[in-house]
Amino acid sequence: MWFRNDLRLHDNPALHAAVSSGRPLVCLYILDEESPGLRVPGGAAKWWLDKSLRALGEDIAARGGRLTLRRGRADAVIDQVVEESGAGAIVWNRRYDAVGRTIDAGIKEGLRARGLKADSHNGSLLMEPWRLETGSGGYYKVFTPFWRALWKAYEAPGDLGVPADLGGPQPASDALDDWGLHPTRPDWSKGFERLWTPGETPARERLESFLDGPAEHYDDARERPDTDGTSRLSPHLRWGEIGPASVWRTVRAAMEEGAIDQRHALSFLSEIAWREFSYVLLFHNPDLCEENYNSDFRHMPWRDSETDLKAWQKGLTGYPMVDAGMRQLWARGWMHNRVRMITGSFLTKHLLLPWQQGEDWFWDTLVDADPASNAAGWQWVAGSGADAAPYFRVFNPITQGAKFDPDGAYVRHWCPEIASLPDKHLHAPWKAPKDVLKTAGVELGRNYPAPLIEHMDGRRRALEAYDILKERRETA
Ligand SMILES: Cc1cc2nc3c(=O)[nH]c(=O)nc-3n(C[C@H](O)[C@H](O)[C@H](O)COP(=O)(O)OP(=O)(O)OC[C@H]3O[C@@H](n4cnc5c(N)ncnc54)[C@H](O)[C@@H]3O)c2cc1C
Numbered sequence: 236m237w238f239r240n241d242l243r244l245h246d247n248p249a250l251h252a253a254v255s256s257g258r259p260l261v262c263l264y265i266l267d268e269e270s271p272g273l274r275v276p277g278g279a280a281k282w283w284l285d286k287s288l289r290a291l292g293e294d295i296a297a298r299g300g301r302l303t304l305r306r307g308r309a310d311a312v313i314d315q316v317v318e319e320s321g322a323g324a325i326v327w328n329r330r331y332d333a334v335g336r337t338i339d340a341g342i343k344e345g346l347r348a349r350g351l352k353a354d355s356h357n358g359s360l361l362m363e364p365w366r367l368e369t370g371s372g373g374y375y376k377v378f379t380p381f382w383r384a385l386w387k388a389y390e391a392p393g394d395l396g397v398p399a400d401l402g403g404p405q406p407a408s409d410a411l412d413d414w415g416l417h418p419t420r421p422d423w424s425k426g427f428e429r430l431w432t433p434g435e436t437p438a439r440e441r442l443e444s445f446l447d448g449p450a451e452h453y454d455d456a457r458e459r460p461d462t463d464g465t466s467r468l469s470p471h472l473r474w475g476e477i478g479p480a481s482v483w484r485t486v487r488a489a490m491e492e493g494a495i496d497q498r499h500a501l502s503f504l505s506e507i508a509w510r511e512f513s514y515v516l517l518f519h520n521p522d523l524c525e526e527n528y529n530s531d532f533r534h535m536p537w538r539d540s541e542t543d544l545k546a547w548q549k550g551l552t553g554y555p556m557v558d559a560g561m562r563q564l565w566a567r568g569w570m571h572n573r574v575r576m577i578t579g580s581f582l583t584k585h586l587l588l589p590w591q592q593g594e595d596w597f598w599d600t601l602v603d604a605d606p607a608s609n610a611a612g613w614q615w616v617a618g619s620g621a622d623a624a625p626y627f628r629v630f631n632p633i634t635q636g637a638k639f640d641p642d643g644a645y646v647r648h649w650c651p652e653i654a655s656l657p658d659k660h661l662h663a664p665w666k667a668p669k670d671v672l673k674t675a676g677v678e679l680g681r682n683y684p685a686p687l688i689e690h691m692d693g694r695r696r697a698l699e700a701y702d703i704l705k706e707r708r709e710t711a
Pocket of ligand 1 (some may be wrong): 450457465466467468470472475503506507508509510511513571572573575576579597601603604605606608609610612613616639
């Protein structure tokens with residue numbers, strides 16, 4: 236059993252198939268940083284992977300097996316382990332990024348050519364990304380009809396449970412500590428532990444506690460970064476510590492039993508469907524992480540400014556809502572969805588920097604960094620994506636702050652240097668009278684930055700750039 240983005244024993248289709256064969260089992264994880272073109276996880280994601288592999292290893296050991304860890308090119312490692320263990324069949328759950336799929340296809344072909352069995356399963360999506368088609372054929376490019384079609388077509392399969400015995404040969408394993416996935420010198424991950432416990436058991440507990448609390452108000456509270464109103468399941472789903480089918484089954488059952496209100500349950504399930512939609516987009520657009528889905532955006536006159544990019548990354552733009560989000564991201568490896576949209580809009584519109592630079596930073600700093608949801612999220616924000624927010628919809632970080640963080644609790648937590656400002660001025664400190672700033676101990680340009688660009692100037696510049704895109708498109 237080759238574990239990848241499915242670090243769980245419960246309801247794991249490939250593992251279930253492997254165990255059902257009745258043959259002794261080798262549980263394998265490969266840290267592949269060598270296959271050409273494969274995008275390796277970023278720093279925050281590696282932190283998660285480290286803890287998740289530890290948890291998986293313990294869970295496997297409790298069932299009489301051992302997780303074998305190997306580092307290297309996946310195709311070469313699979314060959315070695317097959318030879319050492321005498322395995323006759325290899326199973327895994329599918330991945331959907333272009334390079335991963337090519338690697339897997341090559342491995343499958345090679346194994347089968349040698350008379351070995353090689354099978355793949357769906358362990359990370361509700362439905363395969365090629366399954367749902369529009370009435371006129373082709374994949375869905377607009378979310379709402381996709382969601383309707385998914386809701387109609389999808390029936391969660393029965394729970395596969397957890398295998399009792401995972402015993403089998405135990406080929407030599409690397410020591411996880413030697414992989415250096417946990418950051419050292421400096422260890423910037425201390426704040427992660429305050430929010431996260433990676434692993435399959437914590438993932439299931441997280442779902443339960445969500446259903447016992449925030450789920451009751453989900454549709455009302457999900458936009459508020461100052462509350463704990465969402466599930467925070469994203470990294471658990473990203474690493475497959477819980478599968479979307481389990482989440483769907485559990486939430487639907489809670490809804491049908493009346494334990495959670497239908498409006499809130501459907502709103503939550505539609506977010507799970509956004510994850511599916513992102514995978515559909517990635518599957519059909521293999522270069523979604525790099526190339527504009529809407530090719531008109533190749534005409535966009537993006538700026539190039541290392542200084543502005545750095546200020547954005549560090550949460551020093553002078554816009555408290557943007558800075559709070561970027562600091563939460565750095566300190567916790569996660570950012571609330573509303574704030575991902577605000578910070579993304581600020582980067583691509585106010586700063587006019589290419590969305591790929593934001594995608595790349597998120598890739599490195601999010602524990603849930605996901606090839607489909609990150610790329611689709613960024614293209615949505617930038618206006619270049621499928622069913623995206625139109626580019627001319629420029630989020631105003633001041634009014635967004637006042638609306639979604641009305642008491643300022645979120646900003647005050649992450650930007651303590653301006654915490655004493657009254658609510659009225661918290662989201663736009665540079666507009667506060669001098670005496671108010673002085674009383675609050677805020678010295679703009681000294682202990683909190685002046686804004687990188689005035690909102691209206693940023694908005695104007697973004698709209699002018701968009702006009703250039705349109706002109707270039709017409710003359711192209
Ligand atoms: C610019 C940008 C980048 C993003 N990058 C990622 C990423 O790398 N990984 C990632 O998992 N999500 C990403 N998202 C989507 C979303 O922000 C997170 O999934 C969400 O904030 C996770 O918090 P939660 O688990 O509490 O969500 P909940 O509100 O509890 O939602 C439940 C689950 O639904 C899925 N989901 C929710 N919203 C979205 C969405 N808009 N798109 C896709 N799936 C969604 C997630 O798996 C999430 O765990 C991004 C969004 C934007 C705007």
